[in-house]
Amino acid sequence: MLAAADVLQKRGYEATTMKDIAAAVDLTAASLYHHFRNKDELLLGVLEAGLETVLVRFEPILKAEVPPEEKLRRMIREHVVGVAQNTSVGAAMVFEIRSLISAADRTISGLGKLSAEERAAFLARRDAFFARRDVFEESFRQVIRDGISAGVFRPVDVPIFVNTLLGAHNWVGVWYKSGGRLSGEAIASQMAETFLRALMK
Amino acid sequence: MLAAADVLQKRGYEATTMKDIAAAVDLTAASLYHHFRNKDELLLGVLEAGLETVLVRFEPILKAEVPPEEKLRRMIREHVVGVAQNTSVGAAMVFEIRSLISAADRTISGLGKLSAEERAAFLARRDAFFARRDVFEESFRQVIRDGISAGVFRPVDVPIFVNTLLGAHNWVGVWYKSGGRLSGEAIASQMAETFLRALMK
DNA sequence: GTCATAATCGAATGTGGATTTGATTATTCT
């Protein structure tokens, strides 16, 4: 799946062939079908794994007994560092979401391929992914609401602010190149500073 | 090209067929080839037009005799409002850049299609687009440098800050739905406020 | 060592979609 993420980052979902992905792990395209039912499930696997990784790393932060501003700072750092460490998955999270959204239509149009049950199972799994993603985003919204209630953050429109924040984070996967002038950590710190200053009273 | 942008936003470059685009303007796929040499040039046309629109709107702002903080505020508003007004083009600017980057490879692999001269012409036009995009991004960097020199902005890492800013802006094209709770103007104001607070000393 | 199962591959299969071709039909210009 990591290899797939790499190829996906370079070429994009539709342009990436099963052969490309297979070549990246020294296999033939046919062999991939022992491990993934089809191309859509492979993509979904990539995204699921990436999202769960971040969610796991967020757990200790969210339950820590620290003030909202410190919590948010840690979340931003963790997310940005995560994206920078694995830009291929980060970029997939940005670019390939849409393939997933329209997967329903495409699957339906290419009917005959999958059975009704298989299709339903896939869509359910996809929706579960989106639900998990919302859990992730909601954790940011909650921390910011807490900070506003506590009076340490100025009152902002929380959904807009979080979209702003996440746009900046996601974009890191697009422009960050490891080995560049700054480390992922350094970038994460800068961004945390930026958004905390924007938020503090 | 606007119709193409719409279809592109929904389906993505590779998944969008010439037939889809043609249908959006009540034509057949074949007819499109009277107006665009091929699919890549159509995409490039969409992106070029979108970028030039923003660049034109930036001109008066950049030459205005106002302090850096006011200049930046206007630029942010203009850009965000522009993206919100035309999310399809905004989203294309985010999602389809990669198709353009890898266009060289794809074109080369599908050799026999284009002549060497046609290929060179296309690549030159593509590079010109990226150069224009850099002009756009550089204008943000310059204003921020000016503000730092003038002592009104705190010293930040300018490239990182601008990437942060542009990530947030671009993302608007992904999540904004017209007719939602807030207008593009309102969102633009919020975002300008966020980034100016992050920057002011 | 043998059997079952997992992995792998080479060679089809079938299809969707970009692009071309060769007319046919509008427009425009004079």
Added chain:
DNA sequence: AGAATAATCAAATCCACATTCGATTATGAC
């Protein structure tokens, strides 16, 4: 009107995939 040019289309071409099939080769259990 009549010629020249622009737009349009239906049908054909052509090929790059995703996916399947059948057979072959590891691997692991006992």
